[in-house]
Amino acid sequence: MKRLKATISYDGSGFAGYQVQPESRTVQVELMKVLKTIHKGKVVQVVASGRTDAKVHATGQVIHFDTEFSIPVSGWLKALNVLLPEDIRVSSIEEVDASFHARYHTTGKTYRYKWDRSPIISPFTRNYMVHVKQPLDVEAMRTAAQALIGTHDFSSFCAANTAVVDKVRTIWRVDFEEHGNELHMVIEGSGFLYNMVRIIAGTLTEVGIGKRTAEELGGIVASAERDAAGKTAAAHGLYLESVMYKS
Amino acid sequence: MKRLKATISYDGSGFAGYQVQPESRTVQVELMKVLKTIHKGKVVQVVASGRTDAKVHATGQVIHFDTEFSIPVSGWLKALNVLLPEDIRVSSIEEVDASFHARYHTTGKTYRYKWDRSPIISPFTRNYMVHVKQPLDVEAMRTAAQALIGTHDFSSFCAANTAVVDKVRTIWRVDFEEHGNELHMVIEGSGFLYNMVRIIAGTLTEVGIGKRTAEELGGIVASAERDAAGKTAAAHGLYLESVMYKS
Incomplete structure (x- = not known):
């Protein structure tokens, strides 16, 4: 299992905020959808540094998630940006220690x-x-x-x-x-x-x-x-x- | 009757272009809707310097229209910007000679x-x-x-x-x-x-x-x-x- 840390940007205009909400388009839902596709239907949890509200933008939000796939980080960057909607972009991604936590360690x-x-x-x-x-x-x-x-x-x-x-x-x-x-x-x-x-x-x-x-x-x-x-x-x-x- | 010349900007993202088209949101339709409201239901023709296609933006499109109302130009500027959707803005407006034509005289x-x-x-x-x-x-x-x-x-x-x-x-x-x-x-x-x-x-x-x-x-x-x-x-x-x- 590897832990990956990614820096993402998003145009908040089209989102009801970062966090999962029933029947709303949120950044977390879009990220989880794409990770589920990459992991062939397996749900992958995504942890962000914190929530952002509806309409709030991000140019440097940080998230982490775990994966058992051994794709190089450049491959992850490409795959995520191909699959994600255009109003979310991953600007960088790196492998981090399994103890890293995007929210608790800020x-x-x-x-x-x-x-x-x-x-x-x-x-x-x-x-x-x-x-x-x-x-x-x-x-x-x-x-x-x-x-x-x-x-x-x-x-x-x-x-x-x-x-x-x-x-x-x-x-x-x-x-x-x-x-x-x-x-x-x-x-x-x-x-x-x-x-x-x-x-x-x-x-x-x-x-x-x-x-x-x-x-x-x-x-x-x-x-x-x-x-x-x-x-x-x-x-x-x-x-x-x-x-x-x-x- | 007065002829008014206005310089307008629009974010083309939300429009099927400038020109009126059935069942599509276009810049000209939005302008005509607002002028009709101001003129209490009377249709006012709007002439632009030329068309722009779907998704094309404008920071200095020019239009003209005729009106019998004697509102000062500052009042027109305010009224139009209050009534128009936020993706169209009028940046300036002036009274011109009745012979001015936004398309033919470019x-x-x-x-x-x-x-x-x-x-x-x-x-x-x-x-x-x-x-x-x-x-x-x-x-x-x-x-x-x-x-x-x-x-x-x-x-x-x-x-x-x-x-x-x-x-x-x-x-x-x-x-x-x-x-x-x-x-x-x-x-x-x-x-x-x-x-x-x-x-x-x-x-x-x-x-x-x-x-x-x-x-x-x-x-x-x-x-x-x-x-x-x-x-x-x-x-x-x-x-x-x-x-x-x-x-």
Whole structure:
């Protein structure tokens, strides 16, 4: 038996998210369908670094699965990309130790959130960026984001209906990049709670349009109350960019 | 009665092309539906600079229509973008002389054709660029393209089943731009025959992969035979970028 680790990307537009759901098209279902075909009808479990919601994209999601087949990794890469639908691609694949676990062994993740600041949104970005008509004060967003850096109880930035008890996480960096009309937030940390990046993006959007001040962020974190933070930003602006593991 | 000229963009992925077709979703049908709503049920004809095929995109298609309403142009821009589906956007609109005609008065057009040269195509570009796995010799493509510049009978680069008699057109420039893994061909000319840009793109792809030499292009043009040229490149790599009118 061999364990394989694969890095995959997917256009979230056509999926009800990553995880298997009855009667919905999900990334996991598509992966399992293809692995079942390759393994002649045998069900192969696929483990990802974590779920992504409906419409959320990935450029560097990581999965693992076990196989008894001794195909070289280049053969796996080719076979998977031939059989998978075009909105999922495997960008790399490698054999790993049998103890490797795509979910339990993550040490950090990077997410990217994209806004389109064009006066009129392009039909080409409508599923890939969130359109903001009002001018955004990027400097205020940068200042506000500094309050998130470090180890905090992130209850204010966690969907209220989550079952997770320990809401302490560490954020290492929050950077803003401007590419013409595009504004990207790149956020990196030890781990993220349910909807955490989207609630951060939504709250920082409110700072950007002047509805909140940058100085409020510290208080929002300290309150540990979901109601203190802003709205959850739309899913289609979010990308899971990379997953880190102990090397 | 006022004549309005609008510049529109559309993501061709969801359309069976520009022109009205029974039981198909087309750009013209969507535009006419919205204009009918605005004009309280009255049918308003829409004239475009020309048709685009299924899956072909536009970033600068031009249309005109007549209206008796005296809404300011900023109001038109807003109303159209609110009512149109998200895969069509109006980027600008202006009042023009009643003699202006979006199709008959064009003096030139610019098209862009996009290739993705990544080893593995991204799920995000699959509908917007054509994937080429083989390395492309861009210098050979540039050299070959020079044979197209000028006024020629472009019968070799016209779909065989077209009814047009005069196949003489003038190409002003063919430029290649490299943006990382993306290769763009920008082609500008007085007018284009049916499938002309796609047959040019397909023939130059064959030069790029070494299936034809750059020197063959002159002979292909001179032959005035569709069979002499290469395959018609896929529709989803093509963008109508701008339409020129006498100013």
